[in-house]
Amino acid sequence: MNRIAIFFAIAALVVSNGVFAADPIVIKFSHVVAPDTPKGKAAQKFKELAERYTQGRVRVEVYPNSQLYKDREEMEALQLGAVQMLAPSLSKFGPLGVRDFEVFDLPYIFPNKEVLYRVMDGDIGKKLFAKLGAKDIVGLAYWDNGFKQMSANKPLRKVEDFRGLKMRIQSSKVLEAQMRALGASPQVMAFSEVYTALQQGVVDGTENPVSNFYTQKMNEVQKYMTISDHGYLGYAVIANKRFWDGLPQDIRTELEQAMRETTVYERDIAQKENDQALAKVRAAGTTEIYVLPLKDRLAWQKVLLPVHKEFEEAIGKDLIYAIYNVAAQVEKEKAGKK
Numbered sequence: 001m002n003r004i005a006i007f008f009a010i011a012a013l014v015v016s017n018g019v020f021a022a023d024p025i026v027i028k029f030s031h032v033v034a035p036d037t038p039k040g041k042a043a044q045k046f047k048e049l050a051e052r053y054t055q056g057r058v059r060v061e062v063y064p065n066s067q068l069y070k071d072r073e074e075m076e077a078l079q080l081g082a083v084q085m086l087a088p089s090l091s092k093f094g095p096l097g098v099r100d101f102e103v104f105d106l107p108y109i110f111p112n113k114e115v116l117y118r119v120m121d122g123d124i125g126k127k128l129f130a131k132l133g134a135k136d137i138v139g140l141a142y143w144d145n146g147f148k149q150m151s152a153n154k155p156l157r158k159v160e161d162f163r164g165l166k167m168r169i170q171s172s173k174v175l176e177a178q179m180r181a182l183g184a185s186p187q188v189m190a191f192s193e194v195y196t197a198l199q200q201g202v203v204d205g206t207e208n209p210v211s212n213f214y215t216q217k218m219n220e221v222q223k224y225m226t227i228s229d230h231g232y233l234g235y236a237v238i239a240n241k242r243f244w245d246g247l248p249q250d251i252r253t254e255l256e257q258a259m260r261e262t263t264v265y266e267r268d269i270a271q272k273e274n275d276q277a278l279a280k281v282r283a284a285g286t287t288e289i290y291v292l293p294l295k296d297r298l299a300w301q302k303v304l305l306p307v308h309k310e311f312e313e314a315i316g317k318d319l320i321y322a323i324y325n326v327a328a329q330v331e332k333e334k335a336g337k338k
């Protein structure tokens, strides 16, 4: 072998052994729901797109089902940099000291998804994300799940049916007030503990979109579900700010593109996943499904709407009214089209 051939042989060996190949940037993306939910599928989609667009310079490791951390722990882990990305529900930002996000929990605040998306994608959504900077967090996108339904081991038709029931909620003061307004006793609990708590009777009932209900097998431990659409559950996809700001510019641009596309995908599948989950709950035959008729819905609203007023100070009257204005605007546009 001449010298040149030896040089190339050594070079090939070195490269194939990965000596020159830089280690990929690892993003640990932790979440608490099943892989086959809107959030679970979207996390996987983001992994695929992020790895493809960065040509392997980034590796995304998705940890579903509270495998790494439960609700509260995952927020701490993100701030400490033990994980780089999360997508907690919007109800879980209160304990962080950013109470404004609880506006999404107000019962019946979003008449439809159109209003919701306008809020998320407009000034309101941007202003909320800006508040996360002080917590060392950057907001990347808002993901959807859907409207929540109530469940228990007794039928929940009239407001009186809630009296005395222990209802599991996420860590949100608004949700606490919502359950109290119904006459129930709210119990804050991590998502990963809900199935066992229902099974053992530690709590009597809960609320969640059907996709979460079905994928956690709650239909095995809840005999009744009321399709009430009384509140909303969605997510903020967030990253550790130091990590995100420290990424090379070209990589961050690719990741932003991956996130934009994932968000379109996520919002597209969210409703379908919930519809399919409802069909599966029906097929399983273990939970009786009751669709709340309009007259009872109005009775629920009468009891629940005062919660908006109660939270004007804690959340901000301006913020609540800004959402009412978006809803009025959407309504006006719809009327104009008729």
Ligand code: LMR
Pocket (backbone or CB within 6 Å): 032, 033, 039, 088, 089, 145, 170, 190, 191, 208, 212, 233
């Ligand atoms: C819950 O705790 O009920 C939800 O936030 C779970 C989730 O992330 O969808």
